[in-house]
Amino acid sequence: MLERISGSLLDPHALYASDSELFHDPANRGLDMVMGFTGFADAGHVVKQITTELLETLESELVAVFDADQLIDYRSRRPHVSFVEDHLQDYQAPGLSLYRLVDGLGKPFLLLAGFEPDLQWERFARAVLHIVEQLEVNLVTWIHSIPMPVPHTRPVGVTVHGNRPELIEGISVWKPTVEVPAAVGHILELRLTEAGRKVAGYVIHVPHYLAEAEYPPAAVAGFEYLGAAMSLMLPADRLREAGREVGRQIAEQIEASEEVQNVVSRLESRYDEKAEGTVRRSLLADENDQLPNADDLGAAVEAYLASKEAGQ
Template sequence: MLERISGSLLDPETLYASNPELFRNPEFRGLNLVMGFTGFADAGHVVQQITAELLDTLDSERVAVFDADQLIDYRSRRPHVSFVEDHLQDYQAPTLALYRLVDGLGNPFLFLAGFEPDLQWERFARAVVGIVEKLDVNLVTWIHSIPMPVPHTRPVGVTVHGNRPELIEGISMWKPTVEVPAAVGHILELRLMEAGRNVTGYVIHVPHYLAEAEYPPAAVAGLEYLGAATSLMLPTDRLREAGREVGRQIAEQIVSSEDVQQVVSRLETRYDEKAEGTVRRSLLADENDQLPNGEVLGAAFEAYLARENPGQ
């Protein structure tokens, strides 16, 4: 009796409300699904930029919305609201939704995006796996980003994982065996693989000293990897233009600081040694095969930015 009641109360399908046509319309079946969640290690604001670019640029239709009240801890991650002189407005309610988008060539795909749930990860995973199975999703791809001690003067790196070898082999620049803090995307990937669904995750490497600000080149790289995996034409023009401006600003700051030049030069040397086949555990390792403190690598750059922008 208790098992039956608990199963009813924790029905994963009650986590979201959907367009009635979602599971009946054949046009929604067999599509690719792209996922991105903000709130965890979104270095360079990669997921945030990709989400904005896709939803602002492509034709979209919201087909399912998850219940934020069941999934988010408001007191640990408080939404913003504007106070204007004598009244409140523009409450920014947290949103996690499934969209149907159409790429630049007219190909439809699904996009699950929004905040990373604070609560009920397993129930949320069952809900997403259920949607994937009901819609017979072809391939699930998801993306997030982490800060890495790599130079911005080299191509943006990526680590790929999942159960599609043809999308993984020869792409990952960092292939460690380490224990890392889990994100909800990791749980979804595991549960999707257990359900026999195709899934691939992309971790974009963002230079540590640029991780706190928007770094458009990393978002462009993310869109390119997602587009290549799903055979979709995803928009990157605006982000490329923004990336050129950011690159110009970074170049000006580096020229003005010898300390920053030295930091970047050391990162370039380590990157190039790894690229040439030097035997190291990863791009993180130093000459003694030890992992350096990322804060030390970024300290000079951050100190310079603080001196140049004392009011920020």
């Protein structure tokens, strides 16, 4: 049973209702948390693919629900409803919720997923921080994606940020100093860092010419980076298969257009020029820049964690 936490409208706790049993269950203390919000960039629909796959594939329990009416601007982001002949049905109400999930190896973790709030960012951040502190969350990771002038024929790139050097050093392929439009995930990362909580954000690089469509390889890369950071076995198999089909479709389209071939070739040359002589630490790519299967990834995660423990 979800129960509204008492408080004034200015109280951040009043932004959500929680399942009291799950919220106070000691077994849910000290878990890692993944955050993914749709509505900001989401090139290649990476966040949508990842959160949908997690909720459709893994065992889940609803821990808390945020009040959409307080956080969303309906007129700028109108929900959809179906008109069927002479009546309305299937109203798609916006949702933003916290779930307890269990990965493929039986390890529990938390997922905060849904729309990016349009309103009350600071109050929302206080509410999330309260949840993190009450549940004694170990590590908070969040993911989003941006379009980049990179070719689809090279490994999917990532930029990592946050306050966990062991998750950042040697991983990022793009390390600029630049002013960017803020997302609610940025605000959450800042407030979590100020509160002394462990946090890491992953920005997946999506080829700009594929940014408007679903691009499963980018979602697979996101799964693998998140899984490596939190020692989770996440369900990427269906997306891998979808990525192979998308790859075949892209190859056919490129083959049919000399102009597109030239664009991709120029991007490849630029990518290779910048990548030459750059050594990146990665759990994901082998010497041939091939992404591993689930068994290879699991072995790599275990080896990496063992090496970190040995060095402590």
